[in-house]
Amino acid sequence: MVLYTPGQSSGYPRTEVKEGIRFHFLGGGNEVGNVGCVIEDNTGTRVLIDYGLAPTRPPKYPDQCPPITDAIITHSHIDHIGMVPWLTQFNNVKFHGTSLTSAVSEIMWRDTYKVSKIEGYPLTWDKRDLEYALESWVTHDYQEWFIIGEWKCRLHRAGHMPGAAMVEIETPTHRILWSGDLDTRDSPNTIGAKPIKCDILCLEATYGGKIHPDRSDEEARFVSTVKEIVQRGGVALIPAFASGRGQDILRILYREAPHLNVHYDGMGTRLTRKWFENPEHIKDVEDFEKVWKWTRKVSSKSDRKKALQADVIVTTSGMLDGGPALWYLNRLRADISNGILLTGYQAENSGGRKLLEEGKISIFGNLTKIDLDVSQFQLSNHAGHTELCNFAKDCSPKNMILFHAPEESRSVIFSELGEKIDIHLPVNGTPIHINS
Numbered sequence: 001m002v003l004y005t006p007g008q009s010s011g012y013p014r015t016e017v018k019e020g021i022r023f024h025f026l027g028g029g030n031e032v033g034n035v036g037c038v039i040e041d042n043t044g045t046r047v048l049i050d051y052g053l054a055p056t057r058p059p060k061y062p063d064q065c066p067p068i069t070d071a072i073i074t075h076s077h078i079d080h081i082g083m084v085p086w087l088t089q090f091n092n093v094k095f096h097g098t099s100l101t102s103a104v105s106e107i108m109w110r111d112t113y114k115v116s117k118i119e120g121y122p123l124t125w126d127k128r129d130l131e132y133a134l135e136s137w138v139t140h141d142y143q144e145w146f147i148i149g150e151w152k153c154r155l156h157r158a159g160h161m162p163g164a165a166m167v168e169i170e171t172p173t174h175r176i177l178w179s180g181d182l183d184t185r186d187s188p189n190t191i192g193a194k195p196i197k198c199d200i201l202c203l204e205a206t207y208g209g210k211i212h213p214d215r216s217d218e219e220a221r222f223v224s225t226v227k228e229i230v231q232r233g234g235v236a237l238i239p240a241f242a243s244g245r246g247q248d249i250l251r252i253l254y255r256e257a258p259h260l261n262v263h264y265d266g267m268g269t270r271l272t273r274k275w276f277e278n279p280e281h282i283k284d285v286e287d288f289e290k291v292w293k294w295t296r297k298v299s300s301k302s303d304r305k306k307a308l309q310a311d312v313i314v315t316t317s318g319m320l321d322g323g324p325a326l327w328y329l330n331r332l333r334a335d336i337s338n339g340i341l342l343t344g345y346q347a348e349n350s351g352g353r354k355l356l357e358e359g360k361i362s363i364f365g366n367l368t369k370i371d372l373d374v375s376q377f378q379l380s381n382h383a384g385h386t387e388l389c390n391f392a393k394d395c396s397p398k399n400m401i402l403f404h405a406p407e408e409s410r411s412v413i414f415s416e417l418g419e420k421i422d423i424h425l426p427v428n429g430t431p432i433h434i435n436s
C-alpha cells in the first residue's frame, strides 16, 4: 500500500503541461488530511506542496510523489509533514518552510516513527531518511522571495498556528496563492492571515458550511466549565494537540484564571521550547514567557503523579488516542468530581468521539465506561465558513481550487461563490488544468 519505489509509476501524468498550470493532488484533494499536491507548468517547473500522513486508525497515506527537486511545506502538523522524509529518495531535494516549521519537524518525525513502531503501522521512510530530511531544509522569512525553476515564491502568515504559512507563487502566466491550513482570526498565539490578490486560489475548506461560535464567547464558556470543576474539588483534564491548541489553552487559563494550578504534559513541552527558539513566530512572546513560567511542566513519572493533585492538566493527545491523556484519564475516572474538556473536533473512530457518543473509551486495550462529565468546545484554528468566503472574495481570484475538505463543506462554498469564481473540486489522482 505505501511501499513506494522511487521512479516507478505513481499515477502521475507522463504528459508534459502544454499551457497553463496543472494541479495534481496526491492526497487531501477530496478529503481532510494527508495533503500533497504537485503543481507544474510548461516551463517544466514542478513543485510539491506538503506531504502528510493522516493519523487516523489505520493511517491514511497520499499517493506516491513523482520525482521533484523542491517541496514547500506549509506547517508542521502531521497531516502536512508526516511523509516528507520519504522525499529524500530524490537526490538533493530541498524542503522550503519557515524556521519554526523546520525546527518542529524533528519532533514530529521522531514521534511519528516511534508511534508507527508501537502501533505496528507501515511507514515508507526510516531513521536514515529522517536524518537526511533534517538536513534538507531551506528556511525562509515571511515575504522573502525565493526561486524555484522559473517561478518566484514566498511565504505569508497563515494564522493557523505559529510558523504556518500560505504560499504565493508567481509563474510566467499566473499568480497562485496556496492557503495551507488557514485562519484569518487572531488566536492567543498567532495573528490571522491576510488576503492576497491572485489569479488562482487554492483554499482549504475544512470548515466550509460551518459557522464558528464567537471565539471570545467560546473561551468564556470553556473557562467557566474549568472553574466549575475545580470549585467542586475536581481536576479538569484537557486533552489538546501539542502544536498550537495546548499553548492556546495555557494562555487563556493564565489570562482568565491565574490562581489555578495548571500542569502541562506530553510532546507539547518539548515543542514549546522550539517556539522560544523562534520567537518571531509567536504573538506577544514576552507575555507567553510569563505563561510558560507559570505553567508546571511535567517531565518525570513523579511529576505526573503530582499532577493528579492539580486543578488542571493540559496534555496530549487531543483526540484521546494515546499519550499521557489516557494515563491521566485512567486515574481520574474513579472520582466523578473530575471532568474532561475536549477542545475541538474529534475525528471518526477517535477515542474522543467514542467517549462523546458512547461514554466509553479504550484505555490500554480495555473498553472502559467513563462516568465523568465530558464537554466539547470549538477552539479551532481553522477559518469557519464566513471567514473562508470573505477571504476568497478579498483575494479576487478568477479560479479557485477547494481542497482539504469533506464533500458537503465544498458544496456549500461552491453554491455561495460559484457564480463569481470558477471553482474546481479536485479528486486525488485526477489532474486539474487551469489555462484561463
Ligand SMILES: [Zn+2]
Pocket (backbone or CB within 6 Å): 075, 077, 160, 181
Ligand atoms: Zn494544520
